[in-house]
Structures are given as structure tokens and as C-alpha cells.
Amino acid sequence: MELAYRDISYCKNVGAKRADILRKELNVNTALDMVRQYPYKYIDRSRFYKIAELEDEDTYVQIIGEVTEWHTIGIGRAQRLSATFFDGTHQCELVWFKGVQFVKLQRGVKYLLFGKPSRFNHIYNFVHPELTPWDKVTPEMTQGLEPYYNTTEKMKRMGLNSKAIRTIIADLMPDVRKGVPDTIGMDILQKYRLMTLRDALVNVHFPKDTLSMQNARARFKFEELFFVQLQILRQMKRREQFPGFAMPLVGSRFHALYKSLPFDLTNAQKRVIHEIHDDLKSGHQMNRLLQGDVGSGKTLVALLCCLLAVDNGYQTCIMAPTEILANQHYETLKTFLAPLGDAVHVALLTGSTTAKNRVPIHNGLMNGTIHILIGTHALLEDAVQWQNLGFVVIDEQHRFGVAQRARLWTKNQTPPHILVMTATPIPRTLAMTVYGDLSVSVIDELPPGRKPVQTIHQAIQRRAQIYSFMRKQIEAGRQIYVVYPLIQENEKMDLLDLQNGYNELCEAFPDLRISMVHGQMKAADKDLQMQRFISGQTQILVATTVIEVGVNVPNATVMIIQNAERFGLSQLHQLRGRVGRGADQSYCLLLTDLELSKDTRKRMDIMVATNDGFRIAEADLQLRGPGDMQGTLQSGTPFELHIANLATDGQLVSLARQAAKEILDKDPLLEDEMNRIYKRQLDILRVQQSYNWGEIS
Ligand code: ADP
Ligand code: MG
Numbered sequence: 037m038e039l040a041y042r043d044i045s046y047c048k049n050v051g052a053k054r055a056d057i058l059r060k061e062l063n064v065n066t067a068l069d070m071v072r073q074y075p076y077k078y079i080d081r082s083r084f085y086k087i088a089e090l091e092d093e094d095t096y097v098q099i100i101g102e103v104t105e106w107h108t109i110g111i112g113r114a115q116r117l118s119a120t121f122f123d124g125t126h127q128c129e130l131v132w133f134k135g136v137q138f139v140k141l142q143r144g145v146k147y148l149l150f151g152k153p154s155r156f157n158h159i160y161n162f163v164h165p166e167l168t169p170w171d172k173v174t175p176e177m178t179q180g181l182e183p184y185y186n187t188t189e190k191m192k193r194m195g196l197n198s199k200a201i202r203t204i205i206a207d208l209m210p211d212v213r214k215g216v217p218d219t220i221g222m223d224i225l226q227k228y229r230l231m232t233l234r235d236a237l238v239n240v241h242f243p244k245d246t247l248s249m250q251n252a253r254a255r256f257k258f259e260e261l262f263f264v265q266l267q268i269l270r271q272m273k274r275r276e277q278f279p280g281f282a283m284p285l286v287g288s289r290f291h292a293l294y295k296s297l298p299f300d301l302t303n304a305q306k307r308v309i310h311e312i313h314d315d316l317k318s319g320h321q322m323n324r325l326l327q328g329d330v331g332s333g334k335t336l337v338a339l340l341c342c343l344l345a346v347d348n349g350y351q352t353c354i355m356a357p358t359e360i361l362a363n364q365h366y367e368t369l370k371t372f373l374a375p376l377g378d379a380v381h382v383a384l385l386t387g388s389t390t391a392k393n394r395v396p397i398h399n400g401l402m403n404g405t406i407h408i409l410i411g412t413h414a415l416l417e418d419a420v421q422w423q424n425l426g427f428v429v430i431d432e433q434h435r436f437g438v439a440q441r442a443r444l445w446t447k448n449q450t451p452p453h454i455l456v457m458t459a460t461p462i463p464r465t466l467a468m469t470v471y472g473d474l475s476v477s478v479i480d481e482l483p484p485g486r487k488p489v490q491t492i493h494q495a496i497q498r499r500a501q502i503y504s505f506m507r508k509q510i511e512a513g514r515q516i517y518v519v520y521p522l523i524q525e526n527e528k529m530d531l532l533d534l535q536n537g538y539n540e541l542c543e544a545f546p547d548l549r550i551s552m553v554h555g556q557m558k559a560a561d562k563d564l565q566m567q568r569f570i571s572g573q574t575q576i577l578v579a580t581t582v583i584e585v586g587v588n589v590p591n592a593t594v595m596i597i598q599n600a601e602r603f604g605l606s607q608l609h610q611l612r613g614r615v616g617r618g619a620d621q622s623y624c625l626l627l628t629d630l631e632l633s634k635d636t637r638k639r640m641d642i643m644v645a646t647n648d649g650f651r652i653a654e655a656d657l658q659l660r661g662p663g664d665m666q667g668t669l670q671s672g673t674p675f676e677l678h679i680a681n682l683a684t685d686g687q688l689v690s691l692a693r694q695a696a697k698e699i700l701d702k703d704p705l706l707e708d709e710m711n712r713i714y715k716r717q718l719d720i721l722r723v724q725q726s727y728n729w730g731e732i733s
Contacts, residue, residue, distance in 0.1 A: 287347025328479030330613025350426025590618030
């Protein structure tokens with residue numbers, strides 16, 4: 037029987053109970069699902085190490101030698117067995133904490149030691165190694181690459197460890213070798229030099245050598261990314277057929293704002309507005325991603341585009357991820373729109389808008405008198421009904437998901453045009469996957485006259501030097517931000533840090549005025565403190581990350597980030613973007629301890645080395661890994677990747693997108709006989725994914 041139709045419970049070494057666990061834990065229902073469980077790593081069992089050669093602590097090694105001495109420490113459950121292993125020239129230590137009574141050691145016997153070394157006091161240790169007497173070592177044990185499979189605690193309790201999985205899969209291999217229907221057509225396999233499904237399955241589990249293992253994995257990664265791209269692009273093609281509101285007019289409000297601006301738009305801003313306007317007048321619904329570095333002027337672009345829509349008789353909204361940001365946008369827009377008087381009516385709706393104040397807003401939206409509504413998730417509530425919502429800006433700040441975006445559409449019959457703005461640039465591979473269904477506009481130019489911020493990484497211990505630097509800047513008339521980290525889990529401690537920092541600064545600069553803001557303050561107090569800093573009454577603003585987004589004080593030239601090691605790269609970049617907004621040279625001081633982890637050091641080095649948000653985003657992806665980034669980019673993506681890695685498989689993402697695009701360009705609905713296999717596979721995937729979608733919408 038074909039593997040796809042053979043129930044997992046009928047496979048050798050499985051049975052009803054194990055089948056149940058496999059279904060629940062790994063979503064393995066059939067024999068085909070089973071062989072599609074790819075190993076997460078391989079260990080080269082054909083290689084034997086000498087103790088003197090050990091250097092990497094993370095890889096498993098095997099060594100031949102004997103046990104020269106051993107002793108137990110402690111009694112009962114706390115017993116610990118420690119042995120010395122000798123490979124002929126060097127020694128290492130073997131340690132067991134558990135099951136000590138089962139470990140039987142013999143002097144003068146040749147052993148094969150297998151395990152993961154770690155270094156402690158200049159000697160290598162192996163905790164709970166596998167120790168096999170040499171005469172029990174079978175040829176298979178030391179042959180080629182040994183695959184390792186993911187398991188869970190529940191699986192292990194049923195004896196389903198990596199070895200057991202391997203046995204089950206090994207038993208299915210004869211059937212795999214007979215042939216498995218491929219999910220990718222021969223033409224694509226040939227064009228992109230990919231292994232067939234059959235060969236890839238054989239070589240992913242029992243590779244001949246490293247190269248065939250890598251080729252097998254590349255095939256599966258490509259396959260995974262290819263179907264993601266087929267889904268994304270098919271969705272995009274479908275949407276291109278949707279009618280959209282036609283907004284051909286460039287009207288009086290747009291012109292009035294344009295003329296009132298105290299500066300010229302950058303060429304990049306102009307280009308992007310043209311791109312968006314082309315979409316608006318096309319008669320099709322726009323779905324566009326606006327990327328641009330911190331300070332590149334995205335807000336103004338969004339506002340001008342809102343006015344395009346308003347001039348054509350439509351309502352618009354700007355959705356922000358936090359109340360602070362929504363407030364900030366509201367203030368910014370009101371300032372920009374002041375010269376236009378009553379011509380544009382802007383309203384603000386957030387979670388803290390009172391029921392009483394909501395009434396006129398709801399009415400204004402219904403009767404069309406509100407032109408631009410700014411708000412948070414509150415905009416998605418059912419009570420919010422529009423007369424004719426035509427244009428939506430989502431200031432993503434990495435927090436709105438595909439599903440939430442889709443929810444906006446049900447608000448009225450014809451979907452509004454959608455512009456998604458990102459707070460910081462997104463690496464290309466991630467953009468193609470997470471935002472792959474959107475057209476992309478990039479503002480790749482900062483307003484003129486900006487001096488790049490100088491970034492300095494400094495040990496927190498050098499306080500005197502830091503204070504004297506601050507003093508000089510303030511004497512020159514500038515202002516300073518001092519930012520402390522704040523993470524939810526440890527809020528009390530962090531507030532204490534902030535308070536201490538504030539007190540220290542007050543002592544160090546008794547003649548200066550210092551503001552302090554944090555998330556726990558009453559909104560009115562916060563506003564007051566903020567206002568004092570913005571108007572220049574206070575010289576230093578001590579704050580938590582509430583200022584990450586929003587504030588715009590051109591006279592502030594120094595950003596001091598305390599405990600910089602506790603911030604992510606994109607957050608540091610955002611914070612740095614708060615300075616360098618005026619004509620004077622600005623500085624960003626990253627303060628950390630002297631002792632740093634490897635990752636932290638890399639992050640600091642990158643921040644010092646570049647101001648380019650795209651480069652920082654790439655580095656962030658490499659350091660944090662795509663899972664983590666995707667998590668923050670989106671509350672959930674329907675595309676769960678099992679083998680491909682967006683941080684390291686960038687090239688495959690591009691190739692897979694290209695392959696998918698070629699197919700859909702010729703056959704958008706996948707109706708051709710030769711494209712049937714893709715349609716069928718997409719249907720299977722959709723069923724598997726419906727679970728994920730349900731969770732986030
Ligand atoms: P972003 O949202 O992309 O980080 P902002 O929209 O906050 O950037 O813009 C940063 C600052 O630059 C704002 O004070 C804005 O008014 C100003 N600005 C925007 N466009 C221009 C321009 N073309 N020339 C000069 N200043 C500009
Ligand atoms: Mg902004």
C-alpha cells in the first residue's frame with residue numbers, strides 16, 4: 037500500500053498506543069508522515085577522536101580507550117560516579133548522577149566512549165556518556181552519519197526516543213525505495229537540480245555521505261518554501277482580481293498639506309507616494325508594505341496618502357500597536373494638519389477612550405464626518421462602523437498578524453486599500469515569506485542634513501567619563517535621553533533601577549532639571565514630564581522604553597542606553613533613532629558590563645559599526661534565528677517551517693518564489709493537468725494549517 041494511505045498504527049514497532057502518541061505529539065498519522073520526520077542533526081560515527089583533538093563543546097564525539105580509575109561520592113539518590121578515561125595519551129573524566137548502580141566498569145577493557153564533552157578546570161568531562169565494550173560494538177554503530185530525531189517527554193515515556201524513531205523509519209525504507217509519488221514535477225526538479233522525493237527520503241535518513249545528506253535536505257527545504265510561496269502568490273493573484281475603490285483624484289487637501297510643509301519631500305518619499313497613488317487609481321485593492329528606516333519620514337507619507345483617499349471622498353484610519361504610539365501619531369498629524377484648519381477631521385480611539393467620548397466618534401464614523409481615525413486594536417471592535425472606509429494604514433511595529441489584517445476587510449463590502457508600515461526594516465527573506473503577499477515600497481533615503489549618529493559602546497564602570505561627556509553636551513545647549521530596560525516579568529526591579537538611576541543623576545547634576553517617565557505613571561503625569569522635556573524645560577529625560585516609539589525632540593543629541601545587553605538589536609536601533617533628528621552631531625552610548633556574552637558583544641559591535649537599519653535587521657535575523665523574529669514580527673504566521681530556516685536558507689527562498697511565480701504566471705488557478713499535483717498538495721496543506729489559522733483569528 038502507498039505510504040500515504042498506510043495508517044501509522046500498522047507500521048512495524050508502532051502499535052495502537054505508540055500510534056496515539058505519535059499522532060498527538062508529532063501529528064504523524066500515516067507511514068508517509070513518519071518518514072517525513074526529518075532528523076534535526078547527524079553525528080558522524082565513522083570518525084574517532086583523540087582527547088587532544090577536542091575543542092568544540094557542542095558536538096558529540098567518540099573516543100576509544102579504557103577506564104583507569106573510578107570512585108563514587110555520596111550515598112543513595114545523591115550518589116555520583118566519577119571515572120577517569122584514558123585514550124593512550126590523554127585523560128578525561130566521565131560522570132554519572134543517575135542510575136549509578138547500573139553502570140558496570142571494568143579495568144583493562146577496551147571501550148568505545150560516545151558523548152558530548154564539556155570543559156571544566158582544563159579537563160574535558162562527559163556527563164552520562166554511552167560506554168560500550170569494544171567487542172559489543174557492531175559495524176552499524178560506527179558507520180556514517182547517525183540521524184537524530186526530535187522527541188518529546190511523552191514520547192520518551194513510551195520508549196519513543198530517537199533510536200526508536202530511527203528503527204520505525206528504517207523498517208519503512210524498503211517501501212520508500214520502491215518509489216514514492218513526488219510532490220514536485222520533473223521539470224522543476226531538473227531545473228533546480230533537486231533530488232526526487234524518493235531519493236531525498238532515503239538520503240535524509242540514511243545518507244551515503246555528507247553531500248547526499250545536504251542535497252536531500254535542500255530538496256525538502258525547497259519543497260517546503262515552494263509550497264509556502266505557491267500559497268502566498270496564489271492568494272496575491274486572487275486578491276488582484278478583487279475590485280478596489282478607485283481614487284484617481286489628487287485633490288485640494290493633499291495639495292494644501294503638500295504646500296504647507298516646511299521642507300521638500302525626499303525623492304524616495306515622492307516615489308513611494310507615486311507607487312501608492314498608482315495602486316489607488318487602478319481599481320484594484322492595494323496591499324502594500326512600506327519599508328523605511330527609522331526617521332525616513334513614513335508617517336508623513338502615510339498622512340499624505342490618507343489625504344489622497346479623503347479627497348476622493350473616503351474615510352481612512354491609522355492603526356498603531358500601542359496607545360502611546362497612537363497618541364503620538366494623533367499629535368503629529370494634528371500638527372501637520374494645523375494649517376488646513378477644518379478641512380480634515382482627525383479623531384483618536386484607543387482602549388482608554390471613555391464610553392462617553394466614544395459616542396461622538398462612533399457617530400462621526402457612521403455619518404462620514406471623521407476623515408482620519410487613529411487608534412489601536414480598538415479600531416477592530418464590532419462597534420466601530422464606517423460610512424465608507426477606503427484606506428487603512430497599519431503601523432505594524434511587528435505586532436499585527438495576517439489574520440488581523442484580514443479582519444479589517446469584513447468591515448465593509450469592498451475591501452479598503454491597505455498600507456502596512458514597518459517600524460524597522462525587515463530582512464528580505466523574512467519579508468518574502470511573512471509579507472510575501474504584499475507589494476513592497478521602500479524609502480531608502482533619509483531627509484537631508486541629518487548627521488549619522490555616532491555610536492559608542494562603553495563599560496558602565498566609566499561613570500566619571502560619561503558624566504563629563506553629558507555635562508559638555510548640556511553646556512552646548514543640548515538635551516539627553518537616559519533609557520532603562522523594562523521587561524514585564526521583572527517590573528518592580530526595573531522600576532527600582534530607574535529610580536536609582538534618576539537619583540544618581542540628580543546628585544551628579546544638582547543644577548539641572550531632570551524628567552522621569554515610565555509605564556506605571558498616570559497618563560497626565562507622564563504627559564507633563566514629557567512636555568517639560570519637549571519644550572526644553574528639563575535637560576535630561578530618564579525613561580523606560582516608553583520613548584522607543586514616537587517622541588521627536590530635535591534638540592536631544594544624546595541617547596544613553598543603560599543595560600544595553602538587555603535590548604534586542606531592532607529595539608536599540610529604534611532607540612538610537614530618537615536622536616540625530618536635528619542639525620547637531622548626535623551620539624548613542626550603549627552601556628554594558630565589562631563581561632559580555634558572545635551574542636551581546638556581537639550586537640554591540642553591529643550597533644557601533646552601522647546605522648543602516650537593513651543591515652541591522654539582517655544581523656538580528658542571523659543572531660536571533662527566524663523563529664524568534666517571526667514571533668515578534670507577527671502574532672502568528674500560518675506558515676510553520678519544519679526544515680527550512682529563513683536565516684540561513686535565503687537563497688532557497690528566492691528560488692522557491694521564482695519557481696512558484698513561473699507556474700502561477702502561466703496558470704494562476706493551477707488548472708493545467710501538469711499542475712494538478714500542486715493543487716492537490718496545497719489542499720492537503722490547507723487542511724493541516726486550518727488549525728493554525730483558527731488559533732490566531
Ligand atoms: P519614521 O516614522 O519613518 O521613523 P518620521 O515620520 O517620524 O519617521 O519622520 C521623522 C522626522 O522627519 C519627523 O520629524 C518628520 O516630520 C521629519 N520629516 C519627514 N519627512 C521629511 C523631509 N522630507 N524633510 C525633512 N524632514 C522630514
Ligand atoms: Mg514613525
